[in-house]
Structure formats: structure tokens, C-alpha cells
Amino acid sequence: MQVDNTSSTDFTFMGLFNRKDISVLLLVIISIIFFTALMASGVMIFLIRTDSCLHTPMYFLLSHLSFIDMMYISTIVPKMLVDYLLGQSTISFLGCTAQHFLYLTLVGAEFFLLGLMVYDRYVAICNPLCYPVLMSRRVCWMVIAGSWFRGSLDGFLLTPITMSFPFCNSWEITHFFCEAPAVLKLACADTALYETVMYVCCVLMLLIPFSVVIASCAQILTTVHHMSSGEGRKKAFATCSSHMIVVTLFYGAAMYTYMLPHSYHRPDQDKVFSVFYTILTPMLNPLIYSLRNKDVTGALKTALGRIKGTQRASGDAF
Template identity: 65%
Template sequence: MDFTTWSSNSTEQSGFILVGLFRQSTHPALLCLAVFVIFLMTLSGNALLIFLIHSDTRLHTPMYFFISQLSLMDMMYISTIVPKMLMDQVLGKNKISAPECGMQMFLYLTLVGSEFFLLAAMSYDRYMAVCHPLRYAVLMSHRVCLLLASTCWFLGSVDGFMLTPVTMSFPFCGSREIHHFFCEVPAVTKLSCSDTSLYEMLMYLCCVLMLLIPVTVISSSYTFILLTILRMNSAEGRKKALATCSSHMTVVLLFYGTAVYTYMLPSSYHSPQKDMVVSVFYTILTPVLNPLIYSLRNKDVTEALRKMCSVRPAF
């Protein structure tokens, strides 16, 4: 990608203006503080979850490996958006250069796309654990887990490499006010003074494909899981299997629901205010909820945390 060409496309080397989230608020300072607190909670919660998974041998399983990857993605993509937003509010600036905008867009698309596929890999892991428990250790070896995680990261980067250069290569010869708090593709595309209808249609098809493949994997996995659970004779076994899968399904519904609204619903359903509210949900709130969902509803994680807190330094 040639980031230097983006700044020459009728941006007059002044980049873009992010309208931002705080301008829409009647109490911007309070909202800024709340976002900062959530940002710190996200980083600390996900970092703690990663630390517990890597330090406690009981959590060295495929499921927790994928959860650690999810936490890493959440930490990275909230860090791609929130620090810039907070600094702009504190310093009273709202400009972003074309290369910065392109880089933010690329990182965001890569990380969100990777998370789409990672959630599918996690559902496949649950399918193997519930439906093929005797062969689970072989079918989901460490090598297989690394391959699945690497594939998720690669497919996410393909999404970033496809959409970012095309979006940033459009001429922006009118208003450069992005009615958003970061450089999201639909918000930036609206600023172009050229006809983007073909690109928007292709982007829609790309997003459908990006969602259709993971959703198919997730739906198929949980269909087989549900059938297996219904055939279980043990009530305790059914309860354990449902508890194992419920946390993942909660995250899937939160994440995919907002993605469908942003990239698949017609423009008549969208407005700058609605888009920002939905984006706040999946860029700021979902990353802070994920570690809570997986820790509060998971006995293994809570026991690992209790064990860590009960350790006393030796004198």
C-alpha cells in the first residue's frame, strides 16, 4: 500500500476532520472520563485474562488459547481508536491526516475481520469438545490451534488490504468532516465526490461473505452441539455443555448483531447518530464485556484468579 498517495487525493494535505463522539454530548468532559475508565478496564481486564490463561496450567487448553487471542484482538482494536479520540478531546483537536486515517482504517478492518473468523474457530472448538470428546486432544492439538488462529489473522488482514486502499483512493473534494469518531469505511466513503455506488455494492458483497462463512460455521457447530446435548443421558453433562457454550454465544450475538447493522442494512436505516451509537457498542463496550463474560461465567477462570490472589509472598 502506498500511504503517500492518499494524502494527495484532493485533501489539500489537511486530511480529515473527525466530528467525534463528544461533540454530540451535552456533558463531553463526563463522557470523556467514562470512555477513559472503560478503556482502562478493557486493557486491564483483557490483560489479566491473558495472564491467567498463560500462567495457570489448567487453562492451557484450546478453548482458553482462543479466548486469549480474542482478548488480544480486543486490546489492539480499542487501542487503535480510543487513545486518538481521547487525545483529540483533551487537546481540542479533531483533525486526522490521510495516512493516519488509512492506517487506522486498515488496523480496524484487520482486527474486526480477524475476530469474525476467530469466533467461528471458537465455535468449531466447542463442537469438537462436545461432539468428539474422546478424539478432542488429537483433533484440536496445539498445532491445529495455531493454524486456525493464524488463518483468522490472515483472513482479517485480507479484508484490510482490500478495502482500505480503495476507500482512501477516492477523490475527496468536498467536505472533509467525517461524522464519526474514527475512520470507518462507510463514514469516509460518504465524503467522496465521485460515484461510489459500485464500490458500496462490492463492499456489501464482501461483508456478506465475511459474515456468511463464520455464521455458517457457528450455526452448523451449534446445531450439532444442541443435537448432541439433547441425546445426553446425564443432566449434569447437559448443564456443563450448555454452560461451556453459553458464554461464547453471548459474545457472538453481541458482536455479529452490531456488524450486521453497520455493514449490511440499507442506508435508509442509518444516520450519523445511530451509526456512532452502534460503533460505540462494538468498539468500546464489547471489548470490556468479553473478559467479564468469560470470567464471571467460567469456574476455571474464577478459580485461577482466586489462586493468584491467595498467593502470599515468602519472606
């Protein structure tokens, strides 16, 4: 028996936690990660907008990455937390469709933005004389627009197809959000052709940007190796290594989910890998880029100094 997608039937999440004895602890950890991600990304955006030393193409792109991270984690974690606190685990068909669309759009935008951000570092290190031209404000906006366009294209293309399949009696999603592979397992129709199309899209979204990142970083490291300045070599290596850490975590987990054959997948493992690029990465991105960056830490110290100065002035006034 099949259920029509337009019925009032809701999907039921099986959830991230199977063990109730540790679910509260994990819930607290995820809550901390969520609020840390929002705070770190928010601080990063604030510093980049207010500190003139950070008004460069690299930080302009980084501010948009932080914005995507904030939206990205907010499409998944708040629903998890509210469901746990209310003792429910359902989501309507329209809610699942909206979550699936937002997730695909945001993750697609981040895939491409991370891949294109390394172009900025490549030009800055390997071709610094042409940097003002190759990374002009217009080029930066083209990078941002291109990332959003490609992300939204995936969302508009794949979401209607995913949610148009007839689903069987059991609308139980063995996952903690409406991710395409988990939803497709409920389909009562043959999804082989669609999964092939999705695989091709994932190759374009993952392998091509990842290959560009690897090739660019290899060229950067080659250039850095021939630098005469030890300080310049150290700064360039730190920037490149930060980007590689972010890219490896984000792309690696996504490649496992979308490009590995089904025979290698297990529900528990799928959920763990999904946690990496849906919950952990949005928290780690601003922390990695800020803690390993002297410009950002310097801007933070300046901002804190201004706040303390304002507080002292207010206290003296009274």
C-alpha cells in the first residue's frame, strides 16, 4: 500500500541517538556546538564588517562563508533540539521539503564557495602583482553569486524530484533530518536513474571543487617553498593549511555520504558522517579561520579594547 504525498501523514525521524542513557549528554553537547557556531560566525562577520584591516577580498568571502554556516546549521539543529524537548520526532511533508531544499541550497553554495576561496589565496601568493585586478570587488561578487546560483540550482532541481516519489507505509526516516539518501530509502518506486543523476551532480559539486583546491594548494606550497621570507612562508602555509583542514572535513564526510556505493553504508555511520558536515563544520570553520589568523585575533583584541574603553567611560560618567 502506498501513501499519497499530499496526505496529512508526517515523516518520523528515528533520530541521531539510539541510546537514551546518553541522549541528554549528547543533546547538551550539540546545543553547545550550535550556539558556539552561531556566536563564532556572528563575531567573525561583525569583525570583518567593522575592522578596516579586514576589508580585503579574502575576508569578504570569509564573511559570506560564516553567513552560510549560520543558516546551514540553523536548518537542522533547532528542529532536533525542539523535538527532543517536546518529546516528538515528526515533520510534515511540506516541512521536510523545505528543510531538504534549504539544506541542498546552502550545502551546495558552501561546496562551491570553499572551492573558489582557494583561488583568492592562489592569486595572492602566486601572482600578487595582479591581485587587485583578479580579485576585484566585482570578481568577489561574481564568486558569491556563482556559489548561491549553483547551490540554489541543486535545490530547485533535486528537491522536487526527491519529494515526488511515492512513499510506502513506513514514513520513518532513519536519520535526524531530511537528507536525500535517507528519504529515498522510503520510496516505493525505482530510484536508480535519479540516484545516478544525483551521483553526477555530487561529482560536479564535490570532486571538481576539491580537485581545484588540491591543485591550487599544491601550487601555493610550491611557491611558498621558494619564498625567501621566513615570515611570509609561515603565514602562507598557515593560511593554506587552515583551508585544507576545513575542506578535508567538509568534503570528505560529504563524499562518504553521496559518492560511496550503498553496500558500504550503514545507518549509524551515515548519521555520524552527516554530523561532521552539518553540525561540526559550521562550528569549526570560524574557529579554524580565526584562531589561526593573526589579523582576526588582532581585530578581536581591538574590538574588546573598545568595549572595555566604552565601559570605563560610562562608569566614569556616573
